[in-house]
Amino acid sequence: xxxxxxxxxxxxxxxxxxxxxxxxxxxxxxxxxxxxxxxxxxxxxxxxxxxxxxxxxxxxxxxxxxxxxxxxxxxxxxxxxxxxxxxxxxxxxxxxxxxxxxxxxxxxxxxxxxxxxxxxxxxxxxxxxxxxxxxxxxxxxxxxxxxxxxxxxxxxxxxxxxxxxxxxxxxxxxxxxxxxxxxxxxxxxxxxxxxxxxxxxxxxxxxxxxxxxxxxxxxxxxxxxxxxxxxxxxxxxxxxxxxxxxxxxxxxxxxxxxxxxxxxxxxxxxxxxxxxxxxxxxxxxxxxxxxxxxxxxxxxxxxxxxxxxxxxxxxxxxxxx
Numbered sequence: 001x002x003x004x005x006x007x008x009x010x011x012x013x014x015x016x017x018x019x020x021x022x023x024x025x026x027x028x029x030x031x032x033x034x035x036x037x038x039x040x041x042x043x044x045x046x047x048x049x050x051x052x053x054x055x056x057x058x059x060x061x062x063x064x065x066x067x068x069x070x071x072x073x074x075x076x077x078x079x080x081x082x083x084x085x086x087x088x089x090x091x092x093x094x095x096x097x098x099x100x101x102x103x104x105x106x107x108x109x110x111x112x113x114x115x116x117x118x119x120x121x122x123x124x125x126x127x128x129x130x131x132x133x134x135x136x137x138x139x140x141x142x143x144x145x146x147x148x149x150x151x152x153x154x155x156x157x158x159x160x161x162x163x164x165x166x167x168x169x170x171x172x173x174x175x176x177x178x179x180x181x182x183x184x185x186x187x188x189x190x191x192x193x194x195x196x197x198x199x200x201x202x203x204x205x206x207x208x209x210x211x212x213x214x215x216x217x218x219x220x221x222x223x224x225x226x227x228x229x230x231x232x233x234x235x236x237x238x239x240x241x242x243x244x245x246x247x248x249x250x251x252x253x254x255x256x257x258x259x260x261x262x263x264x265x266x267x268x269x270x271x272x273x274x275x276x277x278x279x280x281x282x283x284x285x286x287x288x289x290x291x292x293x294x295x296x297x298x299x300x301x302x303x304x305x306x307x308x309x310x311x312x313x314x315x316x317x318x319x320x321x
Contacts, residue, residue: 020055071146074153127151132273182233208252
């Protein structure tokens, strides 16, 4: 019941944000004909800025609510997994130090006369894009504190039992996504994947070098996440285990380990869930998503749906991203 209520509130926030974004666009057009006493620039700053900023704020709240729903669904999903009632799901493994730090800052121009300016996040986050990429195939869950990040649904566990929980998840998972690391916890997870012959359903993610900024807006600076140093330690640890991992590249990649010296590599764009999906399909030999199958059977219907979405929301449908 709580989840249904949150979904309803989220939809209301999204509708309100869309309406405000349309108002902001209308005001920006109106501002061009404002009397010189006020001036178009001041009009945009006061009226368009407040309206558009409110729309962006409502969309941010809707994303936070959406993440809370994902976390609730992850808890329900984990219960089904333990009880043997769930067959298809994916697990996301990562070192905790990368939480909320793997993003790509968008360089697109800020255009006040376009609704998506206020409705879309300016950044691309790895977890969010991964969840979008696997939409229609399987839900993606992982360990962590619910609400700590947007993207993968979190399952809360304690320090004493996390290995038991991870074992239950990865042994039963349909697919496994892992950001490898030289940290002890992640090394233990990789060892488990190797010892239990789970590499065939595992996609390793080399994240692009993040552009994380820290500090107040007037004193922002780039934060050194430490990916490159960690990856160098990872390669040393993998060599001890007889495995060959690719060297770190700033552009990032997806790869799978077929044997000790055989690595399949796929490039991807962090801002494109579709490119992530295509890389995963190539590495794991996945079939087409549910929407792709539907499009093949009913091309005219899906074309109408896609066109309608573009007309109403001025953006690419999420299932095509």
